[in-house]
Amino acid sequence: MARNELRPIVRLRSTAGTGTSYVTRKSRRNDPDRMVLRKYDPVARQHVVFREER
Template sequence: MARSTARPVVRLRSTAGTGVTYVTRKNRLNDPDRLVLRKYDPVAGEHVAFREER
């Protein structure tokens, strides 16, 4: 089964500078810009913004 190019796997890196990452998929048609999600950073101990890295 081929992977769709419309939903690539992206890595989200914490903006708190702790080096924590999450891996997710995004719909490139709905979100053409870099994805920013607010998720929990266990090193910082709080919810922070995670930005898509390329």
């Protein structure tokens, strides 16, 4: 039960507007704010910023 509370599953959505998303886990203790990562978007064929959805 502690696993789900400490490291929840989050969806990262592309800011390029292509609808591409990644699913990952994050640590609430280390990253209490929304996660922002620069990852590869296969539809846009380039690295773009992905932001956490809630």
